Amino acid sequence: MDPALTSNGKPFIIKLNPKKSNSHKNLISIKPSPDQVQFKRSILGNRQSSKVDRAVYAVFIINNHHGGIAMDKLLRIDMGGEGGPKVAVEPVDGYAGFGGRALTSAVISKEVPPACHPLSKFNKLVIAPGLLSGSVAAMSGRISVGCKSPLTGGIKESNSGGQPSQVLARLGYAAIILEGKPDGKDLYSIFIDKTGVKVAADNSLRMLGNYDLIEKMKEKYGDKIACISIGPAGEMLLGAASVAFTDMELRPARHAGRGGPGAVMGSKGVKVIVLDDSGLPMREPRDPAKYKEANKTFVEGLRKHGVTGQALPAYGTNVLANILNEAGAYPTYNFKQGTFTGVSKISGETEAALETERGGMATHGCHRGCVIRCSGVYNDKDGHYLSKQPEYETVWAHGADCGIDNMDKIAMLDFLDDNYGLDTIEMGVAIGVAMEAGLLKFGDADGAIDLIHQVGKGTPLGRIIGSGAAVTGKVFGVERVPVVKGQAMPAYDPRGVKGLGVTYATSPMGADHTAGYATTANILKVGGYVDPLKPLGQVELSRNLQVATAAIDSTGMCLFIAFAILDQPETFQALLDLLNAFTGLSFTADDVTEYGKMVLKMERDFNIKAGFTKEHDRLPGFFKTEQVPPHNVVFDVKDEELDQVFNW
Ligand code: SF4
Numbered sequence: 069m070d071p072a073l074t075s076n077g078k079p080f081i082i083k084l085n086p087k088k089s090n091s092h093k094n095l096i097s098i099k100p101s102p103d104q105v106q107f108k109r110s111i112l113g114n115r116q117s118s119k120v121d122r123a124v125y126a127v128f129i130i131n132n133h134h135g136g137i138a139m140d141k142l143l144r145i146d147m148g149g150e151g152g153p154k155v156a157v158e159p160v161d162g163y164a165g166f167g168g169r170a171l172t173s174a175v176i177s178k179e180v181p182p183a184c185h186p187l188s189k190f191n192k193l194v195i196a197p198g199l200l201s202g203s204v205a206a207m208s209g210r211i212s213v214g215c216k217s218p219l220t221g222g223i224k225e226s227n228s229g230g231q232p233s234q235v236l237a238r239l240g241y242a243a244i245i246l247e248g249k250p251d252g253k254d255l256y257s258i259f260i261d262k263t264g265v266k267v268a269a270d271n272s273l274r275m276l277g278n279y280d281l282i283e284k285m286k287e288k289y290g291d292k293i294a295c296i297s298i299g300p301a302g303e304m305l306l307g308a309a310s311v312a313f314t315d316m317e318l319r320p321a322r323h324a325g326r327g328g329p330g331a332v333m334g335s336k337g338v339k340v341i342v343l344d345d346s347g348l349p350m351r352e353p354r355d356p357a358k359y360k361e362a363n364k365t366f367v368e369g370l371r372k373h374g375v376t377g378q379a380l381p382a383y384g385t386n387v388l389a390n391i392l393n394e395a396g397a398y399p400t401y402n403f404k405q406g407t408f409t410g411v412s413k414i415s416g417e418t419e420a421a422l423e424t425e426r427g428g429m430a431t432h433g434c435h436r437g438c439v440i441r442c443s444g445v446y447n448d449k450d451g452h453y454l455s456k457q458p459e460y461e462t463v464w465a466h467g468a469d470c471g472i473d474n475m476d477k478i479a480m481l482d483f484l485d486d487n488y489g490l491d492t493i494e495m496g497v498a499i500g501v502a503m504e505a506g507l508l509k510f511g512d513a514d515g516a517i518d519l520i521h522q523v524g525k526g527t528p529l530g531r532i533i534g535s536g537a538a539v540t541g542k543v544f545g546v547e548r549v550p551v552v553k554g555q556a557m558p559a560y561d562p563r564g565v566k567g568l569g570v571t572y573a574t575s576p577m578g579a580d581h582t583a584g585y586a587t588t589a590n591i592l593k594v595g596g597y598v599d600p601l602k603p604l605g606q607v608e609l610s611r612n613l614q615v616a617t618a619a620i621d622s623t624g625m626c627l628f629i630a631f632a633i634l635d636q637p638e639t640f641q642a643l644l645d646l647l648n649a650f651t652g653l654s655f656t657a658d659d660v661t662e663y664g665k666m667v668l669k670m671e672r673d674f675n676i677k678a679g680f681t682k683e684h685d686r687l688p689g690f691f692k693t694e695q696v697p698p699h700n701v702v703f704d705v706k707d708e709e710l711d712q713v714f715n716w
Pocket of ligand 1: 207229230432433434435438439440441442443626627628
């Protein structure tokens with residue numbers, strides 16, 4: 069890791085190359101199949117560097133040359149098959165080498181017409197575990213959901229924690245692909261175990277909330293399952309609908325929320341996918357001893373870093389509330405100011421104290437193998453389960469952005485979002501926009517709860533709010549609508565965290581903090597420092613983070629490992645060692661970087677074909693003209709600079 073990461077005018081560079089391998093023998097000796105070459109050319113074009121080739125082929129080997137359960141099958145379910153849904157299990161073939169986000173984006177780029185309607189039979193929903201999921205590697209249980217987004221109109225990858233990633237990987241599936249569209253109105257459940265796949269119509273599940281739905285699944289299949297489901301919002305095809313994933317306690321509390329993937333699952337008529345990996349072993353690495361050793365070093369690195377070893381476990385992601393508020397970048401009252409007077413009532417410290425006092429849990433892992441354990445359990449004042457620990461972005465969206473400082477009401481809003489199957493960020497921002505329009509007053513928590521119920525019930529007003537912040541702004545004639553590519557901005561004011569402003573503007577995903585989390589260097593001083601209030605260095609910061617994130621999102625690793633791997637060379641090396649011990653290869657940091665670029669290129673190309681231009685890589689005008697207190701700054705990264713983000 070380069071120690072000289074500065075904001076002194078030099079580009080910020082994440083050098084993911086602490087111990088460069090000098091041997092690619094294993095990689096270049098592997099010959100891709102003609103199918104692979106053809107496929108890669110079809111999505112990447114012919115002018116690819118040998119580095120990209122090597123990265124693709126290296127990961128091809130990951131999926132095909134190891135000792136344990138091979139994640140070498142694709143499960144395709146054509147929901148529009150003649151006479152009912154048709155199941156096909158096929159080899160990964162041309163998609164070998166792609167996992168998690170890389171796989172979802174590869175399938176969408178290759179198989180979905182970019183101009184199609186997101187709710188039509190031409191769109192697909194791809195659910196893919198990461199490359200290391202299903203193994204004993206710590207933190208490897210994230211799962212990616214990809215589609216053409218009903219919210220943005222562009223390509224979408226939204227990822228989630230929970231148990232399904234590990235279980236699906238152990239079942240041997242690199243991805244589930246839902247395609248087509250049923251003719252009738254039947255609602256389907258899908259059950260997958262080691263004996264096969266069953267798809268059955270079950271209209272008794274119609275309009276069930278996620279919590280009731282999972283109780284029904286437990287009654288039917290027992291409690292050794294993991295579930296992927298949608299709530300009523302997904303069935304109603306709303307733009308803010310999420311896909312829910314059960315956690316270790318079988319609560320549907322982890323969500324792929326961004327971009328409306330739940331609506332695409334709803335358009336396929338699929339209510340729930342139940343997974344059971346009983347009787348199946350962990351995926352085995354090629355070199356178990358090295359894998360174990362690398363995992364030990366990796367875990368030690370996570371535990372010793374201040375963010376991953378102390379702050380996140382103790383206070384959850386909402387530890388950021390006080391930090392962002394102090395930085396003057398905590399968007400309040402629909403992005404009118406950067407500080408919130410009620411922050412102490414809804415901070416991570418307050419939240420954790422309430423959880424502990426009421427017999428909930430302030431430290432909890434969303435899947436087996438998580439050692440950071442940033443999640444938790446939030447009980448009501450009588451000690452009964454109210455929701456999982458609401459995340460920083462949720463607390464902010466339903467809290468400061470709407471002027472609400474009541475933690476119990478925010479937890480209730482979180483529960484309702486999870487139960488109806490809604491993205492908490494999109495919902496909070498949509499309500500903030502509705503408040504700006506005068507539909508209800510800022511601070512009206514009960515009014516916000518009523519609105520979410522209306523979304524869940526599908527009233528006309530509820531359907532407007534459930535279609536997201538952009539639609540809500542249009543319907544109510546609001547000019548100040550904080551969205552990019554139709555997706556609501558998360559909990560960091562782009563004028564006060566300018567690196568994130570660049571990410572919001574340019575990510576193929578629309579406004580998404582996780583796509584290039586510049587809070588690291590802008591605010592937390594992790595992996596270097598770039599002054600958050602100045603435009604200098606922000607493009608480079610965002611670019612490098614977007615590249616690194618695209619690669620991490622493909623491994624199945626939780627993005628929060630980034631804090632430790634950006635700061636600690638030996639922890640990053642341990643991650644590479646994990647990949648290499650799994651495959652027996654010499655996967656280098658350069659390969660990781662090239663892999664991330666490859667993923668972004670696929671996504672950008674899809675969006676261009678879907679009609680996006682550089683004018684879509686911009687923040688709404690008011691961020692450039694309206695100063696945000698307390699720093700009284702505007703977003704002043706120039707358009708021409710934004711256009712350079714993907715020029716590497
Ligand atoms: S750190 Fe948090 S989000 Fe990441 S896997 Fe663990 S509990 Fe889930």
